[in-house]
Amino acid sequence: MPLIRKPPSGSLVPPPAPFDAAALSDGSSDVRWAAVRVAASRPDAVALLGGALARERDPRVREAIFSGLARIATEESAGIIVPYLRSEDASLRTGALDALHVMPAATAAYLPALVTDKDPDVRLLSCELARAQPAATANRLLCAVLDTDPEKNVCAAALDVLAETGGPEILASLNRCAQRFQDDPFLAFSIDVVRQQIGTQPASARE
Amino acid sequence: MSCVSRSGPSPLPRVSELPPVSEEDFRKVCEFLYRQTGMIFNESKRYYVDRRIGDRMTALGLTSFPLYFSRLRSDIEGEIETFINAFTVNETYFYREDHQLSCLTNDLLNELARTKRPGAPFRIWSAPCATGEEPYSIAIWLLENWRDVDKYEIEIVGSDIDTRCIEAARAGEYGARALMRLTPELIQKYFESVGEERWRIVLDLRDSVRFTSVNIVEPLDTWAHGTFDVIFCRNVLIYFDDASRRVAAENLYESLVPGGFICLGHTESMSRISPLFEVRRFVDAIVYQRPRGNAHG
Amino acid sequence: MAEGSKRVLIVDDAGLVRRFHRDALGQGGFDVAEALNGVEAMEKVLAEPFDLLVVDVNMPQMDGISFLKALRRQEGPTGAVPVLIVSTEAGPQDVEAARAVGANFYLVKPVRPEVLVEHAALMCGGVR
Numbered sequence: 001m002p003l004i005r006k007p008p009s010g011s012l013v014p015p016p017a018p019f020d021a022a023a024l025s026d027g028s029s030d031v032r033w034a035a036v037r038v039a040a041s042r043p044d045a046v047a048l049l050g051g052a053l054a055r056e057r058d059p060r061v062r063e064a065i066f067s068g069l070a071r072i073a074t075e076e077s078a079g080i081i082v083p084y085l086r087s088e089d090a091s092l093r094t095g096a097l098d099a100l101h102v103m104p105a106a107t108a109a110y111l112p113a114l115v116t117d118k119d120p121d122v123r124l125l126s127c128e129l130a131r132a133q134p135a136a137t138a139n140r141l142l143c144a145v146l147d148t149d150p151e152k153n154v155c156a157a158a159l160d161v162l163a164e165t166g167g168p169e170i171l172a173s174l175n176r177c178a179q180r181f182q183d184d185p186f187l188a189f190s191i192d193v194v195r196q197q198i199g200t201q202p203a204s205a206r207e
Numbered sequence: 208m209s210c211v212s213r214s215g216p217s218p219l220p221r222v223s224e225l226p227p228v229s230e231e232d233f234r235k236v237c238e239f240l241y242r243q244t245g246m247i248f249n250e251s252k253r254y255y256v257d258r259r260i261g262d263r264m265t266a267l268g269l270t271s272f273p274l275y276f277s278r279l280r281s282d283i284e285g286e287i288e289t290f291i292n293a294f295t296v297n298e299t300y301f302y303r304e305d306h307q308l309s310c311l312t313n314d315l316l317n318e319l320a321r322t323k324r325p326g327a328p329f330r331i332w333s334a335p336c337a338t339g340e341e342p343y344s345i346a347i348w349l350l351e352n353w354r355d356v357d358k359y360e361i362e363i364v365g366s367d368i369d370t371r372c373i374e375a376a377r378a379g380e381y382g383a384r385a386l387m388r389l390t391p392e393l394i395q396k397y398f399e400s401v402g403e404e405r406w407r408i409v410l411d412l413r414d415s416v417r418f419t420s421v422n423i424v425e426p427l428d429t430w431a432h433g434t435f436d437v438i439f440c441r442n443v444l445i446y447f448d449d450a451s452r453r454v455a456a457e458n459l460y461e462s463l464v465p466g467g468f469i470c471l472g473h474t475e476s477m478s479r480i481s482p483l484f485e486v487r488r489f490v491d492a493i494v495y496q497r498p499r500g501n502a503h504g
Numbered sequence: 505m506a507e508g509s510k511r512v513l514i515v516d517d518a519g520l521v522r523r524f525h526r527d528a529l530g531q532g533g534f535d536v537a538e539a540l541n542g543v544e545a546m547e548k549v550l551a552e553p554f555d556l557l558v559v560d561v562n563m564p565q566m567d568g569i570s571f572l573k574a575l576r577r578q579e580g581p582t583g584a585v586p587v588l589i590v591s592t593e594a595g596p597q598d599v600e601a602a603r604a605v606g607a608n609f610y611l612v613k614p615v616r617p618e619v620l621v622e623h624a625a626l627m628c629g630g631v632r
Contacts, residue, residue: 030465033461037457059482060460060483063457063481063483067453067454067457070450071454088597090561090567090570090593094482094566097562098453101564102449102450103450121592121593125562135277152614153613156518156613157518159520160518160519160521163520164235164238164239185616186521186615186616187614190520193231193520193523196231197232197234197235199231238519241540242517242519242540245540476543478540478543478544478547479544482542485574486546486547487550488550493547493551
């Protein structure tokens with residue numbers, strides 16, 4: 001059976017190239033991708049990746065930058081990403097949101113300000129970030145949204161997460177939200193679903 | 208992925224004191240699992256999902272659904288994996304998911320061959336490979352089903368994080384269950400009998416598959432394996448947490464040549480893992496491709 | 505589902521939105537499937553034909569705009585399927601961004617069920 005050969009092991013792989021900061025902004029997207037991956041393991045990674053993110057236009061290279069920052073998972077690395085939630089570019093917003101989603105502990109400190117941001121689009125995306133938080137944290141943040149946020153769509157985003165995290169402690173906020181937006185069939189439907197999910201639960205059974 | 212074969216659905220009896228699973232509890236679990244894994248549980252699986260919830264609550268000594276859901280949501284002690292294992296086949300055997308092997312020889316290799324000269328290397332990676340059934344299946348399938356198998360230098364690598372699996376794969380010894388999908392002719396051709404109900408892969412075939420250990424979440428680990436034309440990465444990413452999935456997907460992307468393909472398990476979807484790959488539909492399977500060049504939107 | 509029903513794919517990451525739209529379109533006589541983001545939507549449209557896609561913009565992994573770009577690159581009927589964007593993004597630049605990549609119509613959330621069904625019917629050729 002000579003058709004499939006087993007070649008000598010390890011002969012095919014070149015050693016990783018030494019880090020070249022210029023490669024983060026020059027050359028093909030494959031070169032930039034490789035540079036980002038190396039940069040992500042350096043001590044000065046946050047600054048390097050932050051700079052690269054500001055310049056990068058290729059969605060796949062941006063994805064690698066977001067991953068590198070998500071892997072570092074500090075408040076500092078999350079802080080680099082947060083402003084991109086405001087981007088006009090949907091793919092950039094998505095990349096930022098997905099990266100923050102995988103580092104919930106690093107993102108937690110930013111959430112109270114984000115869910116009360118002056119921009120309703122930012123508040124809306126930030127509700128989704130609460131999904132990655134412990135249920136008690138998510139419920140606290142999102143009940144405040146239900147109580148006060150003037151935008152239907154922000155409340156709807158909060159409800160989608162509360163459908164997963166909520167317990168009897170959110171019922172009062174559900175009721176207040178229902179009263180504020182009585183005329184909207186989607187919010188009425190959403191609140192009804194979340195209420196039904198909570199309805200039969202004894203309060204003591206929650207985490 | 209462990210080489211210790213996992214058991215199927217546990218037939219624990221339902222405990223009568225547990226309250227029945229409500230419609231909204233059922234929907235909540237379905238939506239959560241769908242969001243997390245992409246697996247669709249709908250009304251047609253209601254009975255099985257309800258029973259599974261009951262079984263898990265009984266096994267854990269939990270008396271209320273919210274307590275169980277909280278554990279599932281936080282994935283405590285791998286609860287998501289434990290739950291969905293009842294709905295997936297965890298056994299590994301030869302020619303499992305052979306529609307992907309059909310796809311490999313009917314479409315993937317032919318497409319990749321268009322940019323290769325005769326004699327050029329073709330590298331195929333099975334990771335994780337567990338006890339070797341998959342990489343050996345690929346080798347046998349290619350020998351049996353790909354007319355151009357002699358035209359290229361084909362290298363098959365099987366890798367797993369578990370070194371006991373690697374040892375077992377190198378030894379290449381299997382029981383009857385692992386061989387259940389193979390015809391007697393194939394068994395005769397590629398195996399030798401080594402005792403009652405035990406068969407061993409013939410030496411030539413064992414010599415043609417290389418086995419290594421790898422942690423696919425570790426970039427230097429995957430880097431050291433070079434680049435591949437096709438990667439089989441089945442039934443492992445679905446069980447990783449979100450952060451590990453992300454890293455693994457990027458490692459695998461880097462381990463593919465431009466235009467190279469990755470095959471996931473049939474219940475897995477790249478949609479919960481990464482946007483890096485392009486979705487390709489072939490007659491036999493949906494697979495994911497690293498784009499050629501810098502093509503992107 | 506009645507034979508000859510028009511088949512609609514709802515692409516939205518919010519479970520409550522999918523459920524609301526599915527109920528509305530189901531009651532409107534449509535046969536409905538769902539996807540959670542652009543990657544899953546691409547898997548679904550490559551696997552089977554749809555008469556209409558109802559697509560959100562902000563979604564994990566692949567947003568609606570990136571999905572539309574990838575969709576319109578597909579050959580044949582798959583790449584030509586009508587797309588109704590249903591998004592919270594209400595600015596003229598958001599509508600223009602969607603139109604530029606091949607969206608056929610744009611509605612701002614939240615959408616009333618009868619409005620969704622009416623638009624879906626029109627975009628499927630008025631027959632359902």
